[in-house]
Amino acid sequence: MNKYISYSKVLKQIAVDKGNFKTVLFREFKGDSKLKEAYGILIKAVKNYDKIVEIGSLINQKEKKNIIGNMQLFCVLVIEQFYSKKKKIEGGGQLKKIITExxxxIASQLNIDQNADNNSNLIKQDVHVRWISKDSTQNKQTKEKQVSKKKSSEDKMQIEDIRLQNQMIQKAQPDDIIENLYTINYNDYQAVISKDSSVLDSTDIVIQSKSSAMPVYLLFKNIIDSQSNESLSEASRPSKSFDIIDCCSAPGNKTMQAAEYIKGRGKVFAFEKNQQRFELLKERVQKYGFEQVISCLNEDFLSVDVTQYPNVEYFVADPSCSGTGMLNHIYFDEDQIQLEEENLQNQQTKKSFMERTQQIFESYDNKMKQRIVGLGQFQLKILNKLATFPSIKAFSYSTCSIHQQENEDVVFKFLQENKSFQLVEACPQWKTRGFKTKNLPDGNKCIRFNPFEDKSDGFFVALFQKK
Ligand SMILES: C[S@@+](CC[C@H](N)C(=O)[O-])C[C@H]1O[C@@H](n2cnc3c(N)ncnc32)[C@H](O)[C@@H]1O
Known part of the structure; x- marks a missing residue:
């Protein structure tokens, strides 16, 4: 308990006496073996101070006496109990007893899901729900039957009704960019599914992060269906009917999105090399009723005979990557997330996203560094392959990696090796842009998601068109 008392004294100097966080922390703990732990607890204690004091006051009111005398100690212990890796207060004492009781x-006041992992209590990303337009999934016959049974306006009302009934959608906000995508706060999402997890069985919705929904949305919005983009080449315009290939498709979120947006103009061929993941892809395509539009193929995309696909004009390339943009990824431990939080809080010393990804890369061991570079090479192979299809007009390339070695560097090498392609500016209104690198000065035509700022998994999207 002694160390908690020393942390609480430091917290008082910062939160009550308004001392500078780093100055006070280093004055008290410099050279002390407790520095790292003190930093970890105090940064969260400062951030949550007002809320925890408010909770302490509510407990005092409930008990009708001042049972929590030392609010700073209470705050430190609450942080240890709910936000630390061990989630356990060492030793005993009256305050520990109060917190346990x-x-x-306290958890409900702090909006904490006690079953969630540590990271999700630190940065809670929004959950995105994509509403699937049923029109695109129904085959012609069923659709005709429905139309004869109901007038179209009634049909529409029925859809609105289901929409209202769906608790998930009721709690969600429509996205400002992607149509039919809704954002739901992490805690509201947990509350809905803990009450009724059957909403997740619905074939009206798919849980798909905003970042994951971007590539196919932009491929259609910025290229295939774009009326206004003057920088589009004639060679990128769609024929009246055309097919699409999703090169690396399981579990099929992007495949199904492409099938939905193609709106009767053609088919989607979904390649998936891994047998188990292929089964999952097939199962989902069936569950959502897309069998008419999507052909699932358990094949290595790199070995496909391109002459068999003369009508394929567009490609979705979302190849395997390091997944380093996913916050629940093993490479983001609590300390790293803390560093990011601290980096974001101080505007003057804030490092750019590019600098941070470089620092993170440098912190990896050699094995991990080689893995990332190797994944970049694999992604380039996928892009080089799709460039050989006879009728290719445009494609999206995406990863959920934060590293330049898999993203901008792959784009640069692809453009170097395929002179008949060029980048299309993706989603001009999106703030977080691709990195401008020495090799790729127009890397900002691509978009990124910063997992620490954009409330969705880290992601990269590039759009290419035939010149
Ligand atoms: C990032 S995941 C795709 C996620 C998917 N686009 C989605 O949004 O649901 C990459 C997939 O590509 C598959 N894959 C890897 N190499 C492949 C290859 N050579 N041919 C086809 N699929 C491949 C992996 O097994 C994995 O399922």
């Missing part, structure tokens, strides 16, 4: 109350 009021555990559920």
């Amino acid at each position: 009021n555990k559920d109350f």
Whole structure:
């Protein structure tokens, strides 16, 4: 308990006496073996201070006496109990007893899901729900039957009704960019599914992060269906009917999105090399009723005979990557996330996203560095392959990696090796842009998601068109 008392004294100097966080912390703990732990607890204690004091006051009111005398100590112990890796207060004492007795109350006040992992209590990303337009999934016959049974306006009302009934959608906000995508706060999402997890079985919705929904949305919005983009080449315009290939498709979120947006103009061929993942892809395509539009193929995309696909004009390339943009990824431990939070809080010393990804890359061991470079080479192979299809007009390339070695560097090498392609500016209104690198000065035509700022997994999207 002694160390908590020393942390609480430091917290008082910062939160009550308004001392500078780093100055006070280093004055008290410099050279002390407790520095790292003190930093970890105090940065969260400062951030959540007002809320935890408010909770302490509510407990005092409930008990009708001042049972929590030392609010700073209470705050430090609450952080240890709910936000630390061990989630356990060492030693005993009256305050620990109070926290244990009021555990559920405190957790609910802090909006903490006690079953969630550590990281999700630190940065809670939004959950995105994509509403699937049923029109595109129904085959012609069923659609005709429905139309004869109901007038179209009634049909529409029925869809609105289901929409309202769906608890998930009721709690969600429509996205400002992607049509039919809704954003739901992490805690509201947990609350809905803990009450009724059957909403996740619905074939009206798919849980797909905003970042994951971007590539196919932009391929259609910025290229295939774009009326206004003057920088589009004639060679990138769609024929009246055309097919699409999703090169690396399981579990099929992007495949199904492409099938939905193609709106009767053609088919989607979904390649998936891994047998188990292929089964999952097939199962989902069936569950959502897309069998009429999507052909699933358990094949290595790199070995496909391109002459067999003369009508394929567009490609979705979302190849295997390091997944380093996913916050629940093993490479983001609590310390790293803390560093990011601290980096974001101080505007003056804030490092750019590019600098941070470089620092993170440098912190990896050689094996991991080689893995990332190797994945970049694999992604380039996929892009080089799709460039050989006879009728290719445009494609999207995406990863959920934050590293330049898999993203901008791959784009640069592809353009170097395929002179008949060029980048299309993706989603001009999106703030987080691809990195301008020495080799790729127009890397900002691509978009990125910063997992620490954009409330969705880290992601990269590039759009290419035939010149
Ligand atoms: C990032 S995941 C795709 C996720 C998918 N686009 C989605 O949004 O649901 C990459 C997939 O590509 C598959 N894959 C890897 N190499 C492949 C290859 N040579 N041919 C076809 N699929 C491949 C992997 O097994 C994995 O399922």
